[in-house]
Amino acid sequence: MATPLHISISEKLRRQIEVGEYKSGDRLPSEHQLMETFNVSRITARQAVANLVSQGLAIAYRGKGVFVTPQKKVTYSLSSPLVFLEQDMARQGITFSFENLAFESMPAAADVAAELGIVEKSEVYRQKKLLRMDGAAGAVDISYLSTELGEPFVPLFQRQMTFPTLAQNGIPVERLDGVIECTHADYDLSGYLEVPLGHALMVYRYTAYSSDQQPVLHGSTISRADRFCYSLSTRSGS
Amino acid sequence: MATPLHISISEKLRRQIEVGEYKSGDRLPSEHQLMETFNVSRITARQAVANLVSQGLAIAYRGKGVFVTPQKKVTYSLSSPLVFLEQDMARQGITFSFENLAFESMPAAADVAAELGIVEKSEVYRQKKLLRMDGAAGAVDISYLSTELGEPFVPLFQRQMTFPTLAQNGIPVERLDGVIECTHADYDLSGYLEVPLGHALMVYRYTAYSSDQQPVLHGSTISRADRFCYSLSTRSGS
DNA sequence: TCGCTCAGCTTGTTATGACAAGTGAGCTTA
DNA sequence: TAAGCTCACTTGTCATAACAAGCTGAGCGA
Numbered sequence: 001m002a003t004p005l006h007i008s009i010s011e012k013l014r015r016q017i018e019v020g021e022y023k024s025g026d027r028l029p030s031e032h033q034l035m036e037t038f039n040v041s042r043i044t045a046r047q048a049v050a051n052l053v054s055q056g057l058a059i060a061y062r063g064k065g066v067f068v069t070p071q072k073k074v075t076y077s078l079s080s081p082l083v084f085l086e087q088d089m090a091r092q093g094i095t096f097s098f099e100n101l102a103f104e105s106m107p108a109a110a111d112v113a114a115e116l117g118i119v120e121k122s123e124v125y126r127q128k129k130l131l132r133m134d135g136a137a138g139a140v141d142i143s144y145l146s147t148e149l150g151e152p153f154v155p156l157f158q159r160q161m162t163f164p165t166l167a168q169n170g171i172p173v174e175r176l177d178g179v180i181e182c183t184h185a186d187y188d189l190s191g192y193l194e195v196p197l198g199h200a201l202m203v204y205r206y207t208a209y210s211s212d213q214q215p216v217l218h219g220s221t222i223s224r225a226d227r228f229c230y231s232l233s234t235r236s237g238s
Numbered sequence: 239m240a241t242p243l244h245i246s247i248s249e250k251l252r253r254q255i256e257v258g259e260y261k262s263g264d265r266l267p268s269e270h271q272l273m274e275t276f277n278v279s280r281i282t283a284r285q286a287v288a289n290l291v292s293q294g295l296a297i298a299y300r301g302k303g304v305f306v307t308p309q310k311k312v313t314y315s316l317s318s319p320l321v322f323l324e325q326d327m328a329r330q331g332i333t334f335s336f337e338n339l340a341f342e343s344m345p346a347a348a349d350v351a352a353e354l355g356i357v358e359k360s361e362v363y364r365q366k367k368l369l370r371m372d373g374a375a376g377a378v379d380i381s382y383l384s385t386e387l388g389e390p391f392v393p394l395f396q397r398q399m400t401f402p403t404l405a406q407n408g409i410p411v412e413r414l415d416g417v418i419e420c421t422h423a424d425y426d427l428s429g430y431l432e433v434p435l436g437h438a439l440m441v442y443r444y445t446a447y448s449s450d451q452q453p454v455l456h457g458s459t460i461s462r463a464d465r466f467c468y469s470l471s472t473r474s475g476s
Numbered sequence: 477t478c479g480c481t482c483a484g485c486t487t488g489t490t491a492t493g494a495c496a497a498g499t500g501a502g503c504t505t506a
Numbered sequence: 507t508a509a510g511c512t513c514a515c516t517t518g519t520c521a522t523a524a525c526a527a528g529c530t531g532a533g534c535g536a
Contacts, residue, residue, distance in 0.1 A: 004489060011425060030516065041491045046517085054292055054436025055422040062517040063498030075417065078472060179313065181467035182420045182438045184293040187249060198292025200420045200438040200463070225438070229419035232470055234316060242519060268486065279521045284487085300487040301528030 006047035009038055013048065017057055017068055028058060028066040053196050056226050060196075069226060074133060078178070078204075078232045094133050101140070102128040105147055112144045115207050115218040123147045130192075131223075137194045138227045143219025174213065178206035180230060193224050200225035244282050247272065248289035255295055255306055266296060266304040291434050294464050298434070307464055312371060316416070316470045332371050339378070340366040343385055350382045353445050353456040361385045368430075369461075375432045376465045381457025412451065416444035418468060431462050438463035 003011075016022050029037065034045035049066055052058040060066045074094055107121040116124065124144045131139040185199040193201070202225050208217040241249075254260050267275065272283035287304055290296040298304045312332055345359040354362065362382045369377040423437040431439070440463050446455040 006489080007425060014424070032516085043492090044490060047489085049517090051435060055424055056436075057422075060517060061498085063500085063515080065499095065516060073419070078470065175471060177469070177471045179467055179469045180418050180440075181311070182440050182463035184295075184438055186252070186293055187245060197289060198294075198436065200422055202418075202420050225420035229417055231415070231417045232316060232472075233413060233415045234470075244519080270486085281522090282520060285519085287487090298487060299528085301485080301530080303486060303529095 005038070005040055006044050006051060009034065009040070009045070009048035010051035013052060014055070014057060017052075022068050024068055024070050026068045028052075028068065030065055054198060056199060071226070072134070073227055073229055074138070075229050075231050078176075078230050096134075096138070097132045099130040099132060100127075101130050102126070108144065108146075112218055115215060116144065116146055117215045118146050118148070127219075133227055136227075137192065137224070139221055139223035140189075140192060141219060141221045143217060145217050149216065174211040175209040176206060177209070178204055180204050182225065189222065193222075195224055195226075202228055202230070204230065243276070243278055244285035244289060247276055247278070247283070247286035251286065251290060252293070252295060255290075260306050262306055262308050264306045266290075266306065268303055292436060294438060309464070310372070311465055311467055312376070313467050313469050316414075316468050334372075334376070335370045337368040337370060338365075339368050340364070346382065346384075350456055353453060354382065354384055355453045356384050356386070365457075371465055374465075375430065375462070377459055377461030378427075378430060379457060379459045381455055383455050387454065412449040413447040414444060415447070416442055418442050420463065427460065431460075433462055433464075440466055440468070442468065 013022070013028065022028060028049070031042055031045045031049065034040070034048065035042055038045070049058065049060060052066075053060060057069055058066050059069055072094065074092055103125070105123050105125050108116065108118060108124045110120050112124060113120040113122060118124075124146050126142065126144055128140065128142045130137060131141065181203050183201050183203055185193065185195050185197060185201050187197060189195075189201065190197045190199060193199075195201075202223045203220055204223070205220040206218070207215050210216045251260070251266065260266060266287070269280055269283045269287065272278070272286060273280055276283070287296065287298060290304075291298060295307055296304050297307055310332065312330055341363070343361050343363050346354065346356060346362045348358050350362060351358040351360060356362075362384050364380065364382055366378065366380045368375060369379065419441050421439050421441055423431065423433050423435060423439050425435060427433075427439065428435045428437060431437075433439075440461045441458055442461070443458040444456070445453050448454045
């Protein structure tokens with residue numbers, strides 16, 4: 001046998017999940033059951049389960065068992081900054097809610113100041129919010145706005161609980177630049193987003209510019225890769 | 239101690255990596271050294287290392303040791319389908335090469351046929367290529383083109399080894415729709431892209447439309463999340 | 477000097493054993 | 507009946523032990 005035992009076991013379970021033998025939310029065999037079924041030690045059975053968890057296919061709860069990960073994904077459209085996330089999600093049949101985690105004013109860090117085109121340590125508002133999808137954590141958004149901006153930016157920013165740009169609230173935003181990347185959950189984020197350590201997360205780091213080409217808002221959305229994806233459409237026409 | 243030993247150890251190492259005590263490519267202490275330093279069993283030391291690997295911070299090589307993951311990322315611009323990946327990468331100081339993994343004609347699967355607007359099981363060309371960045375695997379791209387398309391599409395598709403759209407080769411592409419999502423590496427892909435099982439991967443699934451709004455090319459680029467990110471810019475102007 | 481072998485390092489796989497801690501069902505008790 | 511407790515089952519943490527397999531360099535022999 002070239003392939004390790006724990007790989008054969010996890011691959012077999014993975015196929016069963018893909019075929020539908022175990023459906024979304026189903027409970028997988030316990031470690032003890034795997035030990036008996038495949039006649040292996042608990043370490044090997046645990047390793048097989050760990051493989052599935054690291055692939056995002058399952059999630060383990062102490063005292064309860066191991067369950068197949070629910071798959072429902074939200075597609076968030078970046079094609080136009082005028083589309084509301086709320087509309088996207090309602091159309092996709094997912095209920096959602098926002099939770100305000102923090103709102104404060106603070107001196108801008110170097111990277112935030114650079115993005116907003118202001119002097120380092122200038123005062124900025126910082127808003128941190130949690131998006132829940134069907135009750136479960138889906139994404140965390142942290143955004144910054146200079147306190148020097150007047151109407152209509154500041155009051156709207158203080159009120160707004162949506163995602164992720166001011167353009168969605170009728171604020172005149174001309175351009176929205178962004179970078180999408182992907183990381184692994186560290187110990188802190190894994191607790192926040194209710195995912196195992198190392199789970200794939202998407203990071204959307206954006207900066208919104210007003211009609212006079214001045215940066216207005218900067219922030220990043222950290223979302224669970226198993227619940228979020230971004231769609232976009234570009235045209236080559238000038 | 240509420241936090242497990244293996245978490246304390248991996249978190250300590252993570253901080254040392256972030257501070258720069260261990261730099262990109264440096265070798266981390268071996269399991270045996272960790273056992274002595276922290277006075278723990280090999281299981282605990284291994285678990286600590288596994289935590290770092292699952293977070294994408296380190297990678298282990300049998301017989302050699304555990305090394306801090308190189309961090310260099312390529313930013314690929316999706317703002318305009320006219321930008322060449324080659325230019326992006328050259329500007330970012332990364333050498334690259336393409337490797338043709340497969341080129342064949344085959345009946346179209348249901349999802350491919352739907353994207354290309356053709357009948358299921360129509361004949362399509364399938365091209366699979368590997369992108370190497372500084373010698374190491376970076377991404378795999380699989381793209382489909384209907385064999386019924388004539389000039390200039392087919393001959394250019396057969397020749398082209400670039401990434402990921404025909405627009406980059408002077409073929410008239412009017413619109414490029416895409417979805418970016420993120421998954422974990424399964425056993426196969428982890429071997430292909432030289433990453434540990436469960437490593438975060440970005441998937442860019444795209445469809446290119448010609449000037450008469452007909453779909454021309456469909457494919458997906460599966461890239462290592464530690465080496466790739468996508469940038470985009472959208473305008474709200476009509 | 478060149479090339480080969482092998483010892484000694486590394487991580488990978490696997491077994492056995494033990495206790496901790498969370499969950500939930502069922503029983504006991506007020 | 508209702509509240510609370512116990513117990514069985516679950517995953518999480520951690521130790522000791524052994525062998526497999528990949529890598530590297532020292533040392534030997536040609």
